[in-house]
Amino acid sequence: MSKVNIPQLVSILKDILPIGFNALHEPNLKGNELKYVTDCIESGWVSSVGSYVDLFEEKLAEFTGMKKAIVVVNGTAALHMCLKLVGVIENDEVLIPTLTFVATANAVTYCGAIPHFVDSEEESLGIDPIKLDAYLEEITIIRKNECFNKLTGRRIKALVPMHTFGHPVNIELLVKIAEKYHLELVEDAAESLGSYYKGIHTGNFGKIAALSFNGNKIVTTGGGGAILTNDLEIAKMAKHITTTAKIPHKWDFIHDCIGYNYRLPNINAAIGVAQLENIDYFLTSKRKLANQYIDRLSNVQGLSVYKEQEFSESNYWLNTILLDINNIYQRDEILTELNNQGIMSRPVWKSLHTLEMYKDCPRMSLEGAELLEKRIINIPSSVLLGEK
Numbered sequence: 001m002s003k004v005n006i007p008q009l010v011s012i013l014k015d016i017l018p019i020g021f022n023a024l025h026e027p028n029l030k031g032n033e034l035k036y037v038t039d040c041i042e043s044g045w046v047s048s049v050g051s052y053v054d055l056f057e058e059k060l061a062e063f064t065g066m067k068k069a070i071v072v073v074n075g076t077a078a079l080h081m082c083l084k085l086v087g088v089i090e091n092d093e094v095l096i097p098t099l100t101f102v103a104t105a106n107a108v109t110y111c112g113a114i115p116h117f118v119d120s121e122e123e124s125l126g127i128d129p130i131k132l133d134a135y136l137e138e139i140t141i142i143r144k145n146e147c148f149n150k151l152t153g154r155r156i157k158a159l160v161p162m163h164t165f166g167h168p169v170n171i172e173l174l175v176k177i178a179e180k181y182h183l184e185l186v187e188d189a190a191e192s193l194g195s196y197y198k199g200i201h202t203g204n205f206g207k208i209a210a211l212s213f214n215g216n217k218i219v220t221t222g223g224g225g226a227i228l229t230n231d232l233e234i235a236k237m238a239k240h241i242t243t244t245a246k247i248p249h250k251w252d253f254i255h256d257c258i259g260y261n262y263r264l265p266n267i268n269a270a271i272g273v274a275q276l277e278n279i280d281y282f283l284t285s286k287r288k289l290a291n292q293y294i295d296r297l298s299n300v301q302g303l304s305v306y307k308e309q310e311f312s313e314s315n316y317w318l319n320t321i322l323l324d325i326n327n328i329y330q331r332d333e334i335l336t337e338l339n340n341q342g343i344m345s346r347p348v349w350k351s352l353h354t355l356e357m358y359k360d361c362p363r364m365s366l367e368g369a370e371l372l373e374k375r376i377i378n379i380p381s382s383v384l385l386g387e388k
């Protein structure tokens with residue numbers, strides 16, 4: 001019932017954080033990044049092929065426990081290719097949470113398909129599986145092993161869960177739903193490198209998954225992304241279509257379909273290799289910080305700090321305050337005060353179904369997401385903050 005005591009919140013955060021301005025999430029480039037980039041420049045291998053590209057792909061597959069990783073130019077491109085590779089085509093619908101970064105919906109649109117927005121739950125901050133099942137039961141019909149939306153007549157081809165701020169969604173239930181309704185499961189794991197569901201790395205649960213290495217993510221390559229899969233055929237196709245679909249030949253230019261130039265330059269992959277060498281340290285440090293927030297802020301009335309579910313291990317990419325429902329009117333005042341105090345804080349994205357270009361897309365009732373949107377505040381989460 002009680003409202004948030006904002007001066008108390010500020011004073012506890014200041015006590016946890018170093019003196020001065022604290023960014024929401026800044027990269028940590030203190031390992032071999034400079035050495036490997038220098039190596040690219042000195043050797044001349046700065047562009048779209050090179051040994052760091054291959055090495056980064058190997059290390060990513062090893063770290064995530066997946067058979068193959070194909071690195072690409074950014075996470076949005078990775079998602080676009082994932083959807084294409086599972087067969088999403090023009091006029092299909094793709095189920096995605098409304099509470100996600102805009103790239104998830106944009107990737108669907110790049111395929112000529114239509115985002116179909118689904119609701120989120122407080123437990124995981126991701127798709128609400130129970131609600132989704134009930135909704136699909138009502139609005140879909142299965143014909144010849146394909147799922148159709150009875151209201152629009154369009155095929156629903158895929159389901160794209162996203163692991164919000166690195167916290168694993170209730171993926172096991174979503175896998176069952178995907179099977180029940182004949183949907184391809186594509187994981188948007190852009191935020192969840194280093195996050196595990198029942199001991200299995202996120203990205204392993206569908207046919208294919210996407211990672212991002214944007215500057216604000218847990219591991220960065222400046223800009224970059226990756227496609228993850230356990231299917232060797234899909235992996236081969238992924239490499240082919242993201243590298244202009246060129247048939248290997250000593251001197252001739254033969255391309256066997258419309259490919260994409262989505263290659264990650266070697267110079268970016270070099271940064272990625274160095275980053276992965278330190279990922280265990282990143283994860284440990286972020287967990288220390290998250291535990292401090294959880295412990296210390298439990299003394300503040302009127303809010304809670306999001307904590308991973310028992311069966312999951314979060315990378316705690318972005319730490320999250322959840323205001324009690326009665327205190328949502330305080331959100332903007334808290335955001336203003338924290339930012340004024342040099343504690344960089346942000347609300348979650350605007351629900352995608354409220355954006356102009358997506359406002360007419362099909363959707364279920366989205367009360368869960370709408371409420372979460374008013375309750376979430378992200379607070380500083382950089383690796384170095386766990387060191388204090």
Ligand SMILES: *Cc1c(COP(=O)(O)O)cnc(C)c1O
Pocket residue numbers: 074075076077079100101103104162188190191211212213214224225
């Ligand atoms: C960052 C992000 C992406 C896109 O990645 P980019 O590398 O920025 O293109 C996609 N989905 C989610 C949920 C993200 O957070």
